Amino acid sequence: MQCEFSDLNVLLKASSKDDVIQICREAFLYRNKPVLSDNVLNMAIDKLGSDRSTVAKLYKSLSVLLKMSVFHGSSDPKFLLQLYPSDFQKNLKELLIKITIDNMSSWKSIASASQVSLPNLVDFDWRVDVKTSSDSIARMSVPTCILNMQVQETATDVNSMPDVNGVQVELSKETLDTMLDGLSKIRDQLNSVANR
Structure with missing residues (x-):
């Protein structure tokens, strides 16, 4: 599954960085859920002032991006920068990279706890x-x-x-x-x- 970076642009409508941080944390927490709960979707709809379909696409694409970031496991901003297309909005890209780096250790722990490393x-x-x-x-x-x-x-x-x-x-x-x-x-x- 590929990340549709155009779906992430709806995050530019967020009123604060804290809203983006919360949405990123929820996207990682619910990364393996095929359907998000109404509560999670409605809170994001209120924060972003967007429709349900757009927010659902946002969570799906953001989950893919965050899973890729954690899978590669690097906290190096230069490495994470390579995951984004060159024409992606600069400020949003930097914010998402900062959020990823700040949460990397806890997200790695969550991901490793949910998987067995042996065959x-x-x-x-x-x-x-x-x-x-x-x-x-x-x-x-x-x-x-x-x-x-x-x-x-x-x-x-x-x-x-x-x-x-x-x-x-x-x-x-x-x-x-x-x-x-x-x-x-x-x-x-x-x-x-x-x-x-």
Whole structure:
């Protein structure tokens, strides 16, 4: 999703910097909401003296811009300046960059708290195979478990979904017993922490 910078020009109608700061904070706070509450929209409509559709577009574009800024994580004004088109209104650009820098650490904390940094297990499937071999002296038959896991990698771009990769693991009976024992201990610890 791209930021429509023309939608941000409605911020020029704000009566004070505090109104712009409040709108930016709300835009980041509600950045993942597909639809904003009437309360949030109505307060912005009152502050900007604009219609509902324009304010909704403002929040959507501002959310995209702020997500990109936090995703890149730089508090360097020169870097943030590169996110804006050269013909964007100078005073508004400087104000938005200042607001972004002032809120960067808290927004990073909020964003990292809402995401897990490790890959996520999306799905798994398993089957039991029997490996057989024989020679003239003895016949051997060894059961093994084939575990197929679908893992979603961490995001590397704010505008795209991370890839889902397949991982296949072969486990002997002994390895599977060890793994299940370890997972049982993890489950017990999680239960004890959850019950506190």
